[in-house]
Amino acid sequence: MPSSDIAQIILSATLKEINMDLLLFTKALVGGILLGCSAILLLMFNGRIAGISGILGGCISAPSSDWIWRGLFIVGILIGGAIAAPFGEMPQNFGSSPVTLAIAGLLVGIGTRIGSGCTSGHGICGIGRFSPRSIIATVTFMLTAGITVFVRLHLL
Amino acid sequence: MKNLVTVISGVLFGIGMTLSGMINPNNVIGFLDITGEWNPSLIFVMGGALMVFMPIYHLKIKPMSTPILSPNFNINQYCQVDKPLVIGASIFGLGWGLAGICPGPALTALAGLNFDALLFVIFMLLGMSVASPKRLSRDH
Numbered sequence: 001m002p003s004s005d006i007a008q009i010i011l012s013a014t015l016k017e018i019n020m021d022l023l024l025f026t027k028a029l030v031g032g033i034l035l036g037c038s039a040i041l042l043l044m045f046n047g048r049i050a051g052i053s054g055i056l057g058g059c060i061s062a063p064s065s066d067w068i069w070r071g072l073f074i075v076g077i078l079i080g081g082a083i084a085a086p087f088g089e090m091p092q093n094f095g096s097s098p099v100t101l102a103i104a105g106l107l108v109g110i111g112t113r114i115g116s117g118c119t120s121g122h123g124i125c126g127i128g129r130f131s132p133r134s135i136i137a138t139v140t141f142m143l144t145a146g147i148t149v150f151v152r153l154h155l156l
Numbered sequence: 157m158k159n160l161v162t163v164i165s166g167v168l169f170g171i172g173m174t175l176s177g178m179i180n181p182n183n184v185i186g187f188l189d190i191t192g193e194w195n196p197s198l199i200f201v202m203g204g205a206l207m208v209f210m211p212i213y214h215l216k217i218k219p220m221s222t223p224i225l226s227p228n229f230n231i232n233q234y235c236q237v238d239k240p241l242v243i244g245a246s247i248f249g250l251g252w253g254l255a256g257i258c259p260g261p262a263l264t265a266l267a268g269l270n271f272d273a274l275l276f277v278i279f280m281l282l283g284m285s286v287a288s289p290k291r292l293s294r295d296h
Contacts, residue, residue, distance in 0.1 A: 031176025032204020047223035076166015081267030088174035107251025109283020115244020128209035141249035148253025
C-alpha cells in the first residue's frame with residue numbers, strides 16, 4: 001500500500017475521532033447550559049437550590065408541606081429524561097455489579113446527607129455562588145472519587 | 157404558577173443530565189481517571205452550567221430581596237467549613253468513584269426504566285435516611 005494511502009487512512013480516522021469528541025463535548029456543554037438554566041429558574045422564581053440530594057433527602061426528613069414541589073421536580077426530571085433519551089445517553093444499565101451499586105448508593109446517600117450536597121447542589125449552585133463550603137466540598141468529593149477510581153482501575 | 161416553574165426546571169434538569177452524558181458512568185469514570193485515557197467532557201458540563209448560573213446569580217438574583225414567586229430564598233447561609241462537610245463529601249466521593257453515579261444522573265436514569273438506577277436510588281435513599289435526617293436547614 002502506498003504511504004499516501006496510509007496517511008489518508010490515518011487522517012480520516014483522526015478526523016472521525018475529532019468529530020466524535022466534538023459532538024460529545026458540544027452535547028456536554030449544551031447539557032451543562034440546560035442544567036444551569038434549571039438551577040437559575042428554580043432559584044429565581046421559587047427561591048430553591050436545585051441540589052438533587054437535598055431535594056431527595058428532604059422527601060425523607062422535610063415537613064410534608066414541602067413534598068409537593070420536591071415530587072414535582074422529580075416528575076419533571078423523569079419527563080426531561082424521557083424527552084432527551086433519543087438525543088442523549090439513556091443507559092440500560094450502569095455497568096457495575098448489583099453489590100457494587102448497592103454499596104455505592106449507600107455511600108452516596110450517607111455522604112451527601114452528612115456533607116449537605118452533591119454535584120448539583122455544591123458543584124453548580126454552591127460554586128456558582130462562590131460558597132467556600134461548596135468549593136471545599138466539591139474539591140473533596142472530586143479528589144476522593146478520583147482516588148477511588150485510580151485504586152480500582154490501576155491498583156486492584 | 158410556582159408548581160409549573162418547578163416542573164419546567166425539573167424537565168430542563170432531566171434533559172441536561174441526559175444530553176450531557178453525565179448519566180453514563182463511563183463518562184464520569186473516564187473524567188475521574190486522569191492517569192488513564194482521560195475524558196474531559198465533564199468539564200464542559202460543569203463549565204456550561206456555571207457559565208449560565210454564575211453571572212445570572214451574581215448580577216440578577218443576588219440583588220433580589222425575594223424570589224419572584226416565593227416569599228423567601230431557601231439558601232444555606234451557614235458558611236463554616238466544618239468536619240461533617242469534609243467527611244460527608246469524602247464518603248460521597250468514595251461512592252461516586254465506585255460506580256460513577258451520583259444522585260442527579262441516577263434519578264434521571266429512572267426515566268429509561270433502568271433497573272440499576274432503581275437499585276442505586278433505593279440504596280441511596282436508605283443511606284440518606286440513616287444519615288442524620290435532622291440537618292435539613294443546611295441542605296443544598
